[in-house]
Amino acid sequence: MDIFFDYLIRNDVPRETIDILLMFPIMAGFIVAARQIVGVKAFGIYTPLIITFALTEIGFKYGVSIFIVSLLVASIVRFLLRKIRILYLPKMALILSITALSMFFSLIWGIFSDSTMFVQASIYQILIIITLVEKFINAQMEKGYRTAVILSLETLILASFGNLIMTTTRLRDLVFYNPWVILIVFAGIIFLGRYEGLRLSEYIRFRKIISNQ
Amino acid sequence: MNWLEAFVFSQKILGMNARNLSYIKPYNYRKWVKLVDNKIKFKKALQQNNIPTPKLLASIRSYEKLNDFDYNKLPKSFVLKPTSGFGGEGIVVIFGEHKKRTADGERQWVKTKGVKLSETMIHNHISNILDGTYSRTNSPDVAFFEERIKINKSFKHLAYKGIPDIRVIVFNRIPVMAMMRIPTKESDGKANLHLGGIGVGIDMATGVTTNAIMREKFIDTIPGTKINLAGIRIPYWNTILDIAIRTADVTNLGLTGVDIAIDRDAGPVVLEANARPGLAIQIANLAPLKERLQKVKGLKVKTIKRAIRLAKDLFGGEIEEEIEEITGRQVIGLIEEITLFGKDSQKQTILAKVDTGAGKTSIDENLAIELGYAGVLEHMKKFKIKPVLTLDEINELSKNKVWQKIEEHPDIVGVSKVKSSHGYSYRPIIYIKLKVRDDIFGTKANIITRQDLEYQMILGENSLKRFIIDPRK
Numbered sequence: 001m002d003i004f005f006d007y008l009i010r011n012d013v014p015r016e017t018i019d020i021l022l023m024f025p026i027m028a029g030f031i032v033a034a035r036q037i038v039g040v041k042a043f044g045i046y047t048p049l050i051i052t053f054a055l056t057e058i059g060f061k062y063g064v065s066i067f068i069v070s071l072l073v074a075s076i077v078r079f080l081l082r083k084i085r086i087l088y089l090p091k092m093a094l095i096l097s098i099t100a101l102s103m104f105f106s107l108i109w110g111i112f113s114d115s116t117m118f119v120q121a122s123i124y125q126i127l128i129i130i131t132l133v134e135k136f137i138n139a140q141m142e143k144g145y146r147t148a149v150i151l152s153l154e155t156l157i158l159a160s161f162g163n164l165i166m167t168t169t170r171l172r173d174l175v176f177y178n179p180w181v182i183l184i185v186f187a188g189i190i191f192l193g194r195y196e197g198l199r200l201s202e203y204i205r206f207r208k209i210i211s212n213q
Numbered sequence: 214m215n216w217l218e219a220f221v222f223s224q225k226i227l228g229m230n231a232r233n234l235s236y237i238k239p240y241n242y243r244k245w246v247k248l249v250d251n252k253i254k255f256k257k258a259l260q261q262n263n264i265p266t267p268k269l270l271a272s273i274r275s276y277e278k279l280n281d282f283d284y285n286k287l288p289k290s291f292v293l294k295p296t297s298g299f300g301g302e303g304i305v306v307i308f309g310e311h312k313k314r315t316a317d318g319e320r321q322w323v324k325t326k327g328v329k330l331s332e333t334m335i336h337n338h339i340s341n342i343l344d345g346t347y348s349r350t351n352s353p354d355v356a357f358f359e360e361r362i363k364i365n366k367s368f369k370h371l372a373y374k375g376i377p378d379i380r381v382i383v384f385n386r387i388p389v390m391a392m393m394r395i396p397t398k399e400s401d402g403k404a405n406l407h408l409g410g411i412g413v414g415i416d417m418a419t420g421v422t423t424n425a426i427m428r429e430k431f432i433d434t435i436p437g438t439k440i441n442l443a444g445i446r447i448p449y450w451n452t453i454l455d456i457a458i459r460t461a462d463v464t465n466l467g468l469t470g471v472d473i474a475i476d477r478d479a480g481p482v483v484l485e486a487n488a489r490p491g492l493a494i495q496i497a498n499l500a501p502l503k504e505r506l507q508k509v510k511g512l513k514v515k516t517i518k519r520a521i522r523l524a525k526d527l528f529g530g531e532i533e534e535e536i537e538e539i540t541g542r543q544v545i546g547l548i549e550e551i552t553l554f555g556k557d558s559q560k561q562t563i564l565a566k567v568d569t570g571a572g573k574t575s576i577d578e579n580l581a582i583e584l585g586y587a588g589v590l591e592h593m594k595k596f597k598i599k600p601v602l603t604l605d606e607i608n609e610l611s612k613n614k615v616w617q618k619i620e621e622h623p624d625i626v627g628v629s630k631v632k633s634s635h636g637y638s639y640r641p642i643i644y645i646k647l648k649v650r651d652d653i654f655g656t657k658a659n660i661i662t663r664q665d666l667e668y669q670m671i672l673g674e675n676s677l678k679r680f681i682i683d684p685r686k
Contacts, residue, residue, distance in 0.1 A: 142302075194234065196231040197230065199228055206495060210223050
């Protein structure tokens with residue numbers, strides 16, 4: 001494997017790229033464990049994963065700020081549009097566009113607070129965080145505001161823990177030098193896929209049944 | 214209970230992982246899940262199997278059909294639904310027709326809160342449904358009209374708007390757990406628990422409610438009222454279990470949640486079946502579901518009767534049974550679901566009122582006719598006796614020995630003089646066979662016009678000697 005990675009790096013593939021690809025299964029496994037064992041729902045698996053990577057790139061503080069700002073802006077736009085009878089897709093287009101435009105303000109804030117990391121961050125990372133808006137608005141329409149906020153918070157918490165894992169240099173190095181570790185992760189995911197026990201959140205949800213016994 | 218016992222017990226609760234992995238995956242095949250998710254197809258399957266369900270009035274599959282739709286075909290009240298809708302979204306309930314047409318001569322109907330809907334407005338709503346606004350996957354959908362269910366009298370005071378329904382979880386043909394779902398102000402007339410509806414646990418043996426939850430928190434009364442939620446007796450309990458099993462058979466699903474409402478006229482009707490029943494029913498019943506599922510797994514149950522028996526024996530409360538064992542008499546409530554056997558083996562299942570204050574049992578004229586006693590009523594007409602008599606008139610009849618002539622009819626076993634608030638009446642008595650709970654016996658009953666009364670039959674003292682009556686039931 002070392003030869004393979006050396007070859008990639010010699011040909012200008014950034015170490016970051018290799019790290020993200022190698023860490024992907026570990027992050028996926030982490031999100032599966034959070035769902036199957038703890039009971040954190042979030043927005044599926046891809047959204048928390050991609051937001052974790054975006055947070056790591058932009059920096060935790062600014063990443064979280066963008067996360068919250070974009071949800072707020074999207075909610076306000078949706079609220080303002082509620083009276084206008086308009087089909088789903090066009091409405092989503094307006095909400096997403098206005099949320100994207102609001103990022104100019106975030107950039108200005110970044111300039112004022114001298115955060116070069118944020119100001120120079122690839123705009124794609126910021127747009128990735130905005131993909132969350134579609135999920136969020138969709139959940140709002142279908143499951144109500146409360147559920148949408150809970151799911152978003154869960155996504156944020158998962159991404160925050162994910163960010164911690166991603167920024168652990170030791171773990172990155174471990175996987176980089178011993179890529180076979182991923183096979184153990186796969187075995188773990190299969191195990192979680194067959195786990196039938198109660199989730200931690202369910203022990204709380206059903207506590208009255210247990211205490212009534 | 215220490216934490217180890219608590220942990221061991223908690224393994225009897227059905228969690229999301231176990232539901233999906235051990236029950237939905239192996240027992241609910243995709244093909245059959247699709248059937249219950251399509252409300253029109255499933256409704257047709259129910260009708261083919263003679264299971265009562267609100268009648269389909271019309272369905273609209275395309276804009277072409279929508280533009281050609283004749284609104285004169287619609288009755289005064291109906292429900293408009295999306296075929297692949299879920300969680301109660303997109304459903305419009307029409308309670309009646311407005312007297313006046315619109316300025317353009319369109320018919321107008323009235324929905325909840327007295328909001329008026331014209332043909333054009335209904336047209337717009339249907340086009341939203343066709344666009345897939347309310348479907349599970351946002352893909353184009355089909356709209357349909359069905360009969361509106363009218364609320365049963367015993368539930369009228371419970372629901373804010375809309376209609377309470379009974380969710381019965383059936384696994385391997387056996388009903389394992391049930392709950393009543395009551396719409397609230399918060400749930401906007403919908404019975405779904407996650408929208409803020411109330412869930413009330415039901416004792417499987419008796420059909421009596423136990424604990425109630427709203428938003429997964431325990432409540433005693435309907436919020437804002439003093440209406441108690443425990444101890445409500447669900448009418449037609451046996452029929453509900455019977456229909457739930459037959460519906461589960463139609464779905465071909467191993468594990469299913471059958472939603473049944475009680476119509477004022479038609480009795481229990483199936484609203485829909487669910488291939489992914491929710492888990493909150495365990496909280497409402499304060500009982501773990503996984504344990505129950507494991508108990509009936511692999512059992513081979515041939516008849517529906519046996520399945521009902523098993524459900525009651527395995528998952529019902531034990532208090533009544535104890536009383537029955539000691540006294541040898543069964544405990545019944547004030548309203549009982551009973552079966553009457555007619556002259557030519559007709560069967561009628563009705564709700565009867567148990568009235569210890571009434572000396573004699575009486576049944577309604579129309580019910581008597583349905584049971585094959587039309588001849589008795591024909592015979593009575595010959596005597597031209599007024600329905601309400603004074604004391605003098607009745608003494609006159611007795612003096613003339615009219616009863617002798619009346620009793621000439623082979624089905625009449627006697628004549629009864631009954632005093633009521635209006636005056637006296639002279640009624641023929643017949644001997645009928647009936648089934649109350651598991652008891653089949655014969656009793657004398659007088660025939661009376663009870664059309665304006667709530668119950669078609671009153672069980673009086675003469676029929677009640679073999680029972681213990683619990684007014685809470």
